[in-house]
Amino acid sequence: MLSERDIVKGLAQYGKAALEMPVRNVMSSPVVTCSPGDSVKTIMGVMTERRIRHLPVLEKDELVGIVSIGDAVNFRLTEAQMEMNVLRDVAATR
Structure with missing residues (x-):
């Protein structure tokens, strides 16, 4: 790459x-590659450790995609926003 x-x-x-x-x-x-089953947390760790911004995604030695640090960060931000919304909803019902 x-x-x-x-x-x-x-x-x-x-x-x-x-x-x-x-x-x-x-x-x-x-x-350095990843597989479709790897977690976003794992991918972010690899990217941080290796100081890379893109990872080819391989399945059975075939390229099926490329994940960017932006993809991973956006996923985590969306996930954090959803968690915050759930906690806010739980707090509002008490």
Whole structure:
């Protein structure tokens, strides 16, 4: 997987020549992936630990999607909002 950071690092290391190189010369390797059954919490942990913003989603060694840090954060924000609403509703009925 070739990221924006990989391109910047390639340019810093090789100069303009990086733009003509095969992707394999400047991409991050090995590619970090996840599976459709992984939790958002797990994915966010991997992204934070590895300092990456996108994870290819593989199922049986086939690419089925790409999840971004924005996807994960939006999911967690929506989840937190729903939890807050439930707690507010429970508090209002007491």
